[in-house]
């Protein structure tokens with residue numbers, strides 16, 4: 001666990017006031033926690049932009065009546081099976097399905113897969129969101145333990 005380092009930050013009072021209001025709206029415990037979250041978010045975005053290894057979600061809404069679309073989406077995901085951690089499928093209504101794919105790997109690879117999925121005919125909307133660095137330090141405490149089952 002990394003040790004905490006204190007450092008001073010100078011900021012215009014107006015900007016700090018707005019930051020404090022953001023902290024209240026978002027329910028952060030304090031400025032330090034809010035600042036750590038902002039830094040993590042920027043590091044994740046920067047790593048993603050530079051093609052680093054990331055965890056990202058791909059969200060698709062599609063019309064499952066479109067011929068061979070479901071098979072096509074499954075085929076693309078099988079081509080990238082080593083990069084997919086999990087897929088969630090929700091039958092939204094009579095026509096539309098929502099799929100959320102959690103992927104891990106180099107940003108280029110995930111983007112390429114997302115482009116193929118979103119480009120498939122019958123996909124109504126698609127988005128890709130970098131969620132986290134594949135590995136990141138700086139977490140102060142564990143929220144839960146993962147134990148090996150024997």
Ligand code: NI
Nearest residue numbers: 064090091097
């Ligand atoms: Ni469905």
